[in-house]
Amino acid sequence: MTYVVTDACVKCKYTDCVDVCPVDCFHEGPNFLVIDPDECIDCTLCVAECPVEAIYAEDDVPADMQQYIPLNAELAQLWPVIVEKKDPLPDHEEWAGVQGKFDQVER
Template sequence: MAYVVTEACIKCKYTDCVEVCPVDCFHEGPNFLVIDPNECIDCTLCVAECPAEAIFAEDDVAADQQEFIALNAELAQRWPVIVEKKPPLPEHETWLKERDKRRYLEK
């Protein structure tokens, strides 16, 4: 079972999770991160590090976030691996508690 980055990450893109990942399974897009389900070893280290609380075990992804399971797998094949922490997006604090951000995802 892999872990999944969900909608809460969009337009925040905190990278605290990247620093603790022992297998470098995070991939970076313009305003979102994803986890490669083929690389994730289910260590759970990233979950506690996410300020947006956007990372869930695949079995625990909420019903309204299920599309992010396939989206993580798809985008991990297209986006580059990220292995070092970077600053969050400029307006991350504004977007942190926003919901319904799916339409803002940049692929």
């Protein structure tokens, strides 16, 4: 099993999770983070660090967010690894509570 970054991360991009990842499996895009399923060791450390609860175990991803499972795998192959915490996006507070942001993912 791997972990998956979902909807709540889009347009927020908190990076608290990156700091605790022991295997550097996070990849950074313009407005979203993803987890490389081939690198994730299922340690669960990132789950508690996410302030918007965007990270789920693959088996626990809500039905309306299943499209994030293949998206994480796809974009992890394209985006660079991120290993250090950064500030969230400037308008993160505005987007933190918004749901249904799949179409807002910038590739």
